[in-house]
Amino acid sequence: MSSHREAPEISKDPVADSTDLYAFVSPDQPDNVTIIANYVPLEEPAGGPNFYEFGDDVLYEIKIDNDGDGDDDIIYQFRFQTRTRNPNSFLYNTGQITAIDSPNWNRPQFYSVTRVDEHGKSTELASDLACPPCNIGPRSTPNYQDLAEHAIHNLPGGGRVFAGQRAEGFYVDLGSIFDLATLRPFENLHLIPSPAKPGVNGTEGYNVHSIAIEIPKKFLTKDGSNPTDPKSPNSVIGVYTSASRRKASILQGNGEDVDTGPWVQVSRLGEPLINEVIIPLGKKDFWNSQDPQHDSQFDQYYDHPELAKLLPVLYPGVFPHLAAYTKDRVDLEAILLTGIPSGIIPGFQNFTGTTQADFLRLNMAIPPSSKPNILGILGGDLAGFPNGRRVFDDIVAVELRAVAGVTIPLVDPSFTPDAAAGAINDFIPVQIPNGVRYAKHFPFLGEPFSGYESRPHEV
Amino acid sequence: MAKLTRRGFIGQTTASVATIGVLATVPTLVAAPEMTDIVASDTAAAELSATTFSESVVAHVSNLASGEVTIMSGTKEIILRDADLVMRLLKAVR
Numbered sequence: 001m002s003s004h005r006e007a008p009e010i011s012k013d014p015v016a017d018s019t020d021l022y023a024f025v026s027p028d029q030p031d032n033v034t035i036i037a038n039y040v041p042l043e044e045p046a047g048g049p050n051f052y053e054f055g056d057d058v059l060y061e062i063k064i065d066n067d068g069d070g071d072d073d074i075i076y077q078f079r080f081q082t083r084t085r086n087p088n089s090f091l092y093n094t095g096q097i098t099a100i101d102s103p104n105w106n107r108p109q110f111y112s113v114t115r116v117d118e119h120g121k122s123t124e125l126a127s128d129l130a131c132p133p134c135n136i137g138p139r140s141t142p143n144y145q146d147l148a149e150h151a152i153h154n155l156p157g158g159g160r161v162f163a164g165q166r167a168e169g170f171y172v173d174l175g176s177i178f179d180l181a182t183l184r185p186f187e188n189l190h191l192i193p194s195p196a197k198p199g200v201n202g203t204e205g206y207n208v209h210s211i212a213i214e215i216p217k218k219f220l221t222k223d224g225s226n227p228t229d230p231k232s233p234n235s236v237i238g239v240y241t242s243a244s245r246r247k248a249s250i251l252q253g254n255g256e257d258v259d260t261g262p263w264v265q266v267s268r269l270g271e272p273l274i275n276e277v278i279i280p281l282g283k284k285d286f287w288n289s290q291d292p293q294h295d296s297q298f299d300q301y302y303d304h305p306e307l308a309k310l311l312p313v314l315y316p317g318v319f320p321h322l323a324a325y326t327k328d329r330v331d332l333e334a335i336l337l338t339g340i341p342s343g344i345i346p347g348f349q350n351f352t353g354t355t356q357a358d359f360l361r362l363n364m365a366i367p368p369s370s371k372p373n374i375l376g377i378l379g380g381d382l383a384g385f386p387n388g389r390r391v392f393d394d395i396v397a398v399e400l401r402a403v404a405g406v407t408i409p410l411v412d413p414s415f416t417p418d419a420a421a422g423a424i425n426d427f428i429p430v431q432i433p434n435g436v437r438y439a440k441h442f443p444f445l446g447e448p449f450s451g452y453e454s455r456p457h458e459v
Numbered sequence: 460m461a462k463l464t465r466r467g468f469i470g471q472t473t474a475s476v477a478t479i480g481v482l483a484t485v486p487t488l489v490a491a492p493e494m495t496d497i498v499a500s501d502t503a504a505a506e507l508s509a510t511t512f513s514e515s516v517v518a519h520v521s522n523l524a525s526g527e528v529t530i531m532s533g534t535k536e537i538i539l540r541d542a543d544l545v546m547r548l549l550k551a552v553r
Contacts, residue, residue: 248517248531258515261531 003269004041004170006276007284010267014040015055016243018269019208020170023239023360023388026214027368028441031226032159035062035076036212036391036443037241037269043165043207046451049092051134052165052209053109054080058243059263060211065238066222068353070293074220075116078163078211080131082109093133093140100130100150108133111163113155113213129153131164135207137452144447152442158216166210166445167437169391170272173426174202177396181307181314183426191314199427204435205454211241212443217364230365231342231349238339238352238359239388240270240292265289270358271336271386272395277403278305278336292357295337299356302336303328307403319418322405331407335386344410348382362388374432378406391444392432397425520545 004019005011022036037060043052054060060078067073085106086094095104112127132151135144152162176182176199180192188196218226220237227235247261267288269275278301279287287298312323334340337356342349350361369383374394376384378401385393401407404421432438437446514532521529526542 246534247536248519250515250517258517260515260517260533262534262536 003272003274003276007288008281009285010288013245013266015053015209016058016245016267017041018241018243018267020272021239021241021269021360021389022391022444023237023362024390025217025362025364025366025368025383025388026442029214030368031218032214032216033220033237033362033364034212034214034442034444035239036210036445037062038166038168038170038208038210038445039243040209042203043168043209043448045135045205045207045449045454048136048451049090051092051107051136051451052207053082053107053134054078054111054131054163054209054211055243056080056082057249057257057259058245061242061244062211062213063240063242064220065292065352065357065359066220066234068233068236068238068351068355070238070295070353070355070357071291072116073118073222076213076215077114077116077122078111079114080109080111080163082107093136096139097133097136097141097147098143100132100147105133109164113161125155126153126161129161129163134165135448135450137450139452141450144450148447155213157219159219160214160442162210162212162443164209165207165448166212166443167448168203168206168208169436169438169445171201171203171394171427171432171436172396173199175200177426181310183400183424185425185427186315186420189315189318189420191316199425201427201435205449207448208445210443210445212445214442220364227365230347230363232365233351233353235365236339236350236352236361236363238270238292238357238361240268240359242269243267265291268292268358270360272389273399274336274358277307277399278302280306292359293355295358296356299333299337302332303330305329305332305403308405311404315420318420319404321416321418322421325405325408325415327412329408330411332402334411335402335407340386340410345377345382348377348387350387360389361386378402391438392436394425394427394432397427400424400426518548520548523549 010017018039019041020038024034026032026034040052062076063072064074089106092107093104094106097105109131110128113125114122115125116122130151132147133141135141151164152160154160176184182190184197184199187194218224221227221234223234229235242265244263244265246259247264250258275284275287312319339351339361340349341351350363352361366382366387369381372384373379373381374392375398376393378398384390385395385398401421401424404424405417406421408415439446516532519529521527526540526545528539528541528544530537
């Protein structure tokens with residue numbers, strides 16, 4: 001998946017497992033940027049009685065590079081604190097939760113937001129902010145929309161923040177892609193063929209925990225201005241999220257842990273599907289521990305991605321041009337590690353310099369699209385992936401097509417992509433599948449599926 | 460991820476506070492991910508006690524061969540080289 005359970009170690013630690021990162025100019029507040037970092041993969045909505053929450057022992061961060069050196073210039077830190085109101089009850093809620101401060105919610109969670117500037121100065125922007133409860137069902141959380149709206153908090157100086165459960169917005173045919181990379185619509189062409197059939201959304205009906213923050217653009221640029229020129233380097237930011245744990249944790253044997261030592265990064269995420277697909281199994285845990293500014297050590301995996309070698313084998317005769325291409329994949333390096341320089345796509349660049357780093361790169365001067373295309377730039381929509389990433393962008397199709405060779409001509413005009421490369425998709429038709437929920441306003445991911453009402457993967 | 464494991468540490472809290480007193484007589488600071496005042500004078504170190512040092516302290520023998528001990532408290536971490544301390548710790552767990 002995008003980055004759900006993507007590495008051996010972090011797959012055992014869901015609360016610290018970053019699943020998706022989004023960054024886009026807010027369509028309803030175009031002077032702001034919305035960044036959403038999702039954690040806790042594949043939340044089955046009925047998973048009580050201890051429903052999902054953020055980790056009190058995890059440091060969640062959203063980091064921004066605004067000068068292209070690969071290093072963090074601005075950091076937003078989120079620390080959570082969970083309280084148990086009635087430790088003598090086994091219940092998550094002891095009655096209806098009709099308000100976010102309801103005493104019936106037995107496990108409320110709160111958090112602080114701290115901003116760290118390029119000089120390392122920390123400023124706590126807010127504290128004791130309430131998360132919403134999980135969506136339990138019509139008896140426990142009867143007006144969930146109202147609860148969630150009361151969990152949107154204003155930040156000093158502008159912007160808003162939300163942290164809590166949301167519907168999973170990422171979609172992928174999970175069951176097929178990891179079954180020897182078959183794509184149901186094309187599996188009649190697979191090495192082990194079966195009749196072609198429509199794709200299935202493997203994340204349908206699941207929830208996730210989102211940290212969403214809306215930030216005025218002027219707080220993100222190097223010079224403090226509101227960027228308006230798409231050609232200016234000042235308009236581009238690189239974004240990633242990370243989760244860290246304390247270096248030492250002692251299980252005391254009484255149900256309580258002692259955590260101490262410096263924070264150690266255990267998960268990170270910039271571009272989708274990198275640690276998932278590009279980085280090999282033996283390097284995934286190491287990759288999670290590294291800062292993006294050192295990502296040149298991984299460039300060999302971008303230059304010759306394993307999936308690009310597998311496609312011609314798994315789909316015999318379908319990708320002859322890709323099979324014959326032996327040059328370094330400079331197109332993938334540009335799109336995923338440095339950003340796309342000016343002069344390649346008319347009217348667009350999100351180049352952050354020659355430092356290779358896994359960032360989601362957003363040109364903030366590109367206005368939101370009035371008619372978004374879920375294929376983003378591949379679909380002619382400069383406001384979409386890989387110019388940042390919107391909640392509905394079909395990053396699986398875009399990245400599969402890129403790996404299959406459709407973006408090679410951007411840097412190597414002598415290459416002609418295979419006809420199938422531009423048609424790859426795990427869903428037909430190319431549209432947002434049923435069961436995915438979004439919202440038109442902040443925090444943009446939709447109301448979470450309730451435990452009572454949802455039927456994940458009903459058969 | 461770091462190669463340290465959650466169960467890879469040999470001491471904490473009161474036992475490790477006592478260890479700090481020992482370290483003050485022989486410490487060699489070989490690396491300092493975060494420099495601290497832990498190598499202050501013997502007199503200052505002697506004044507440390509459980510009451511003045513409320514944070515949990517974890518000591519990890521990170522390299523037996525070179526006698527390296529990693530000591531963590533709060534968000535701080537220092538690495539000491541003290542072969543004698545390592546030998547005493549090994550004897551204690553034998």
